[in-house]
Amino acid sequence: MNVLVTGGAGYIGSIVVEELLKNSHRVAVLDNLSTGHRDSVDNLARLIEGDIKDQQLVEQTLTENNIEAVIHMAGSSQVAESVLFPEKYYDNNVVAGKVLLDAMRATKVQKIVFSSTAAVYGEAERQPIVETDKLEPTNPYGETKLQFENELRRNHEEHGLGYVSLRYFNAAGASKNCGERHDPETHLIPMVLQAALGRLPHINIFGDDYPTRDGTCVRDYIHVIDLAHAHVLALNSLDGVAAAYNLGCGGRGYTVREVIDAAREVTGRSIPEAITGRRQGDPAVLIASSERISRELGWKPEFQDLGVIISSAWEWLRQNGFE
Ligand code: UFG
Secondary structure, eight states: OEEEEETTTSHHHHHHHHHHHHTTOEEEEEEOOSSSOGGGSOTTSEEEEOOTTOHHHHHHHHHHTTOOEEEEOOSOOOHHHHHHOHHHHHIIIIIHHHHHHHHHHHTTOOEEEEEEEGGGSBSOSSSSBOTTSOOBOSSHHHHHHHHHHHHHHHHHHHHOOEEEEEEEOEEEOOOSSOOOOOSSOOOHHHHHHHHHTTSSSOEEEEOSOSSSSSSSOEEOEEEHHHHHHHHHHHHTTOTTOEEEEEESOOTTOEEHHHHHHHHHHHHOSOOOEEEEOOOTTOOSEEOBOOHHHHHHHOOOOSOOOHHHHHHHHHHHHHHTTOO
16 A cells, blocks of 8 residues: 555654555655654655645645555654643644645545544543543643544544544554654653663652552553554555554553563663652553454554563664663
């Protein structure tokens, strides 16, 4: 298939591009490089530097590359930032997304896979979370992702758009060539590894008074390659479909302390820690049921072990001059 990946120069996007190429798809990437990196995009993909808010550019990109489906990953994705700058999130995640949908309609591209998030659930009433649980985001990031999911449903009902929303839990790890390098970095695993490298004096633990097995938050970490693989499966299911799937590994999840301990084991380094207060907006536990995507699309995670996930991130950091 000829596929356009918006945001394909980002952390998850670049690994989705690799997976698509491995599966013989032809890939164009549209990315404004505001947070992505030119050198993360595989040479076999065509990178177009530009914004999805530019409808003319999007239409031209769709037409020139004979695009049959879009994987829409461009957007803003930091919970804390979204609380400070909600308009930015509305603009990048909703308004820009609508421009993309208009361009798709104008050029008769009828298939889209969307990067959504566990943040659409807010404070879940039960774990593991299933897709039919209530959607009550507690921050503008989750709210804007949900608004775009609703926009997709409207386009499905009114124009027959085929779409799949993939609700990511905690993506982590790296492929051989691409890893996580946000600026500033906020995610737990890369922060812990920065502390292992001595680039941070210690890792801050945001709260140890949660009602969990060791007082720290539990999250469902999913290897970014398994996550990317789900996009390839979703692509093949898009004909006239309207679906949302959770993507996590399920099980018991891991606490912040368990992540730090696993990183000590993987790296063989001492990783100093400091307990600080809770981070605003952090739910105590977030665990996915990914049963629906397993049943309907045959998705199966290959790298569930936390040590394997952390090792891949560690290898990538060391091979890319972070030590
Ligand atoms: N944490 C720390 N110290 C740090 C960084 C994180 O203790 O330096 C803790 C957080 O408080 C949280 C856990 O580690 O309990 C994981 O935090 P991340 O920032 O790595 O990830 P989040 O769970 O906050 O965010 C993820 C996705 C978001 C999504 C959100 C849903 O990255 O896109 O889950 O709540 F919106």
